[in-house]
Amino acid sequence: MEHIDGKILPVSLEMLGEARRLFDDFNARYSSNEKIVAVILGNNIKDFSKELIEYGADAVVCADHPELKDLRNTIHTKVISQIALDKEIASRIEPDYAKEFKKPRYIFFAADSIGRHLSSTVLVELESGLASDINKLVIHDMTVTHQIKTEGKPTLFKKTLEMYRPDFSGFLWTTILCLNNTTPSIKREYYPQGCSIIPGVFEPIKPDPKRSGEIIFYEPKIEENDLKVKVLSHKIVKSEVDFEIRKAVVSFGRGIKDAPDENIKLVVELAKQLDAEIGISLPISKKLLPASQAISSTYMIPARVIGTSGSKISPMLYVAIGISGAMQHIAGMQDSEFVVAINPDENSPIKNECDIFINGRMEDVIPLLVEELKKQQQVVQAG
CATH class of the missing domain: 3.40.50.620 (HUPs)
Known part of the structure; x- marks a missing residue:
C-alpha cells in the first residue's frame, strides 16, 4: 500500500x-x-x-x-x-x-x-x-x-x-x-x-x-x-500533466499522421481557445510518427495518455481528434460529460461514444472551430 x-x-x-x-x-x-x-x-x-x-x-x-x-x-x-x-x-x-x-x-x-x-x-x-x-x-x-x-x-x-x-x-x-x-x-x-x-x-x-x-x-x-544507500533529501515531483484542474480536454491520436507537426499545432490552438489540457492516445506516446523534437517532447509523452494505460478523466468537455476509439482509450474518457469527436472515418468506433460527431479531416475542421470560438469570445467580451 x-x-x-x-x-x-x-x-x-x-x-x-x-x-x-x-x-x-x-x-x-x-x-x-x-x-x-x-x-x-x-x-x-x-x-x-x-x-x-x-x-x-x-x-x-x-x-x-x-x-x-x-x-x-x-x-x-x-x-x-x-x-x-x-x-x-x-x-x-x-x-x-x-x-x-x-x-x-x-x-x-x-x-x-x-x-x-x-x-x-x-x-x-x-x-x-x-x-x-x-x-x-x-x-x-x-x-x-x-x-x-x-x-x-x-x-x-x-x-x-x-x-x-x-x-x-x-x-x-x-x-x-x-x-x-x-x-x-x-x-x-x-x-x-x-x-x-x-x-x-x-x-x-x-x-x-x-x-x-x-x-x-x-x-x-x-x-x-x-x-549502504542513504536518502539525503526527499522531494515529491508532481505529474507533468494535471487533467484535474481543467474543465476541458482535447486529445489527438494517429489521425495526425499526414502532417504531425502542423496538425499538433492546430490541436494546440484549439485547446488554447477552450482553455483545455491536451491528451493523447497510447500509440502516440510510442513516438511512432515523425515529429520535431520540440513537439514530441512536449506532447507525445506518456503523462498525456488517456485510457487504461494512462489517466482516467471526467472533464465537462472532451474533444477527440483523429482518435478511432479503441476500448482502452474509451475506458479513460467515458466519464466525460460532453464528448465531441472529429474523424474522417464515419464508421470509427468513437462515433458511438460521442455526443457530437464531426465527419471530416482535422485540417479542415479545426480552423473553422477556432475561428468560430474567437468570434464567440469577442461577443462575450463585448457584452
Whole structure:
C-alpha cells in the first residue's frame, strides 16, 4: 500500500477494492476462507491500518521502522519478501491454512513509478513471474495445453489469475498467465501470481467503519549491509500533466499522421481557445510518427495518455481528434460529460461514444472551430 504525505494513494485503495470483489466471489465459489492482506511500510504509519481494513483488507501487516521512512527499493523489496514468506504471520491471519502455506496465492502492486520497480524486484525474490500494467483481472479454473509446461497434454490449472492488459495498438487485449510447470523434468510451482495494476482502472469500495480485521505489527529484519544507500533529501515531483484542474480536454491520436507537426499545432490552438489540457492516445506516446523534437517532447509523452494505460478523466468537455476509439482509450474518457469527436472515418468506433460527431479531416475542421470560438469570445467580451 503506497502512501505520500500522510495519505494512502488512490491506486492502493483501488486495487484493494478489486481484491475484495475478487475474493468475495472466490471464497463463495471455492467454499474457502482465504484472506486479503494489505502490506504497508514506512515510519509512523500505524494509523493507516484501521483505514485499510475499512477499505476491504481482512488483515494488515504494518512494518513501521525509521529506516522505512523513505523508499529504498532494496530494503522495501527485502521486507515485503520477508512478510510474504513468514509462516507465523500466515498462522495469525488464518490458522486453518498455516500448515500448508508456502507463499501468497496472488500479489498486487500499483503500476506507477514506485510499484513498477518494486513489483519486479519482489517477484524475483519470490521466484515467480510478473504481469505489468494490468487493467482487468479474472480468476478461473482452466484447461491449458502447452508444449513445454504440460508436455502437450491438456492440464487443469485451478484458481488461475487471468491478467489482462492492452497491447500497443490499443485495440487488442493480451492475457497473461503465470502457470506451474507440470512436466516432470522441469516441474516447478510459480507463486505468487503477481501483477502491477494501472491507476484509475478499478473503483475502491465504500469504506465500512464497522469492518474488523487482524492488524499485525511486523519488526523488519534490516542489516547494516542493507543501509549502504542513504536518502539525503526527499522531494515529491508532481505529474507533468494535471487533467484535474481543467474543465476541458482535447486529445489527438494517429489521425495526425499526414502532417504531425502542423496538425499538433492546430490541436494546440484549439485547446488554447477552450482553455483545455491536451491528451493523447497510447500509440502516440510510442513516438511512432515523425515529429520535431520540440513537439514530441512536449506532447507525445506518456503523462498525456488517456485510457487504461494512462489517466482516467471526467472533464465537462472532451474533444477527440483523429482518435478511432479503441476500448482502452474509451475506458479513460467515458466519464466525460460532453464528448465531441472529429474523424474522417464515419464508421470509427468513437462515433458511438460521442455526443457530437464531426465527419471530416482535422485540417479542415479545426480552423473553422477556432475561428468560430474567437468570434464567440469577442461577443462575450463585448457584452
